Amino acid sequence: MAETGNPAAGQPELQRSIGPFQLFAYTLGGMLGAGIYGLVGRAAGNLGNAVWLGFAVAMVAALLTGLSYASLGSRYPRAGGAAYVTQRAFGMRLLTWMVGLTVMASGLTSVATQSRVVAVNLLSLFPIGVPPLIVALGFLLLVAGVVFRGIRESMAANVVCTLVEFLGLVFVILVGIPYWGGVDLLETPSPDGITASLILSGAILTFFAFIGFEDTLNVAEECKDARRTVPFGIIGAMLAATVLYMAVAVTAVSVVPFRELAEAPSPLAAVTAVAAPWFPGWGYVAITIFAVANTALLNYVTASRLVFGMARDGLLPAPLARVHPGRRTPHIAIGALLVVLVALVLAGDIGQLASATVLLLLAVFTVVNAALLVLQRRPGEARGGFEVPSFVPALGAVVCLTLLGNRVVAGDWRAPALAGALLLVILALYALMRPRGLPQGA
Template structure:
């Protein structure tokens, strides 16, 4: 049976290279989730969950896995660049909704790349002890390096990701290894809640730690470049989420076993504090280096994701067709990659965009809700092709409900500035649609084979 290939099939138009194997998909998903978040998140979570912080990660995994399974099923059905935007158009055939979803995901990725570029620069300055070197220059240099890797090819991007993911995972494994002798020394069910562990406690834990799993959604954007995506993409997403859960739980147990949870919550670098107490012989600069690899990987993966999303939307007709061009030799969407660079430079030069990044997380939760509902619609549509990995309808239904609840919770519990910025981004996205009046082409709802 011919493998689905949605890239343009005309002889004068090169296609994206199918160069990603199952292990690379696993590393891509795992690298997207690990990031640098866990290095600080465990402290904040301990302040609310006490020694039972490990339980928060377990509950969050169940909540996140619902949407992860929906993405795995959709990726096996429609292995196309464009990710959530492509799925939204196929399910609802509403170009305006597709436009909003696509640009919301892209905004999340671009703010992440810009933020991580600045973090890399600041940590490089700390590691090298450089004085007088402007951080902004290092940020822009790093941005150019990432752009060059993504332009070079998907194979090269995957190998860099594997290296960075290995370093990230090794850092967490090192924490676990030095902390295992401390296991069993504390009551892992102790919480700051006078009511103990109940539904409210578990909900709080899930809300706090859910965001440690964000990143799995990036994988669907490279499905068109994967070998046998109907089979390998679901395996990559599910196994990576399970592996991340094991790492997170073990790290959480280790952290509260070595450092009392109240002190852990106050520590500026929770895992660095764990290492300082359990293994003082490990040099302090080690975790600075690991942080650089972690945030660099996040930037790389988000750049890849944003470029494939831009490429996919251009091929749908929602953006200029020039952005759908593929380099004949490198087999990368080079015009989309280059088009993102000036936007990223502007974001880096804008300075602290932390509030903007928080706003895009709200948009991402809304996108998760839409994607889960899209799977429900497509499952019920007669004649819709099945994928290599199908899930029963309660999975996307529960996933949509969980994401909607998390979105509402974030809206009411965060500072007003993040929701206001999210609303502002939506207004700008809608304004862009009104000005450009994009039209979806037939190719947006068609899968070619070849």
């Protein structure tokens, strides 16, 4: 079977227009999001002034899986991402179905949640008396329109939003640099100082600042040279995010005492209020809108390519694999997802559901790492433009499984319970739809 294109007779292919810089921005934008703007405070509560160390350790843990995704993207540049490589490695339709729908659910719950956040923040800037629900639905239509319009337009919008996110963090660093050196960067809330268990707990929390790199795998088919572009995009963005996160962390605890930072509802806004009191309060609201909107856009693109790839591979209804002849986008998949997203937005607050799907992503990461191990050992599998030694996916699987176990045991019981309920729904859909899928090794 060909590695790219749509095998249906007469069907146009997705447009290969993504270059290295665009994919770098796509990956970086997926990771930065709005999470770092609040995560620094929570991490400071755990690690104190040593919060920067938590980001460094978390990057090493996340990079293991990132390297696996980079290798897989250079081997199999296909829409469908994790679902395709799972099917290729294990040939188990049920497992592939669960992986694909888990990733899709994560993306859709994120888009729906972010739509409401955008609406609330927009109305705080422009109180025009329109209900937040109407604004959220309007934002959804706008994002769907951009995704339908084309991958070039989606990438252009992402570059703009990512630049705003990036400059927002750089601004915090620049105004806070004069405060550097004023605190002990190894001071922690623990009387025992820096211990392995303390760093581990902080790394588990900060690990989630790196989630987003996995979206890149779903747009690999639209890259001009996936063998080189995908590894550059993922690895480059993860390293850039790490430098930003560590610099922001050092700045934050240097400007605001870590105990106050942990209590602040908007930690980086608190830092800016001290280091740059002249900066208008609405500035970070505007940055948040760009960051959240970017997350929604990227997750919509990812979900549409995942649906397209799974439909092309026989795991979802065939019409979802159609490509618009003019726009070269999976328009049926985009429209179908819009219906689901409208339903999710109308359902109200789905924050707990979004947390559950993030938890399930750790299980997906474990499966994807294992898939790379299987494919590396299978005779006849073509090598990609970026290969990693087998210990990388092996360690990546162990790390993700450990993080998953920790979140289930030590975290809020509601997220694992909802994750379990979501898996039951996915299983029920499988029994109802009975997808034929691809044969092993297809």
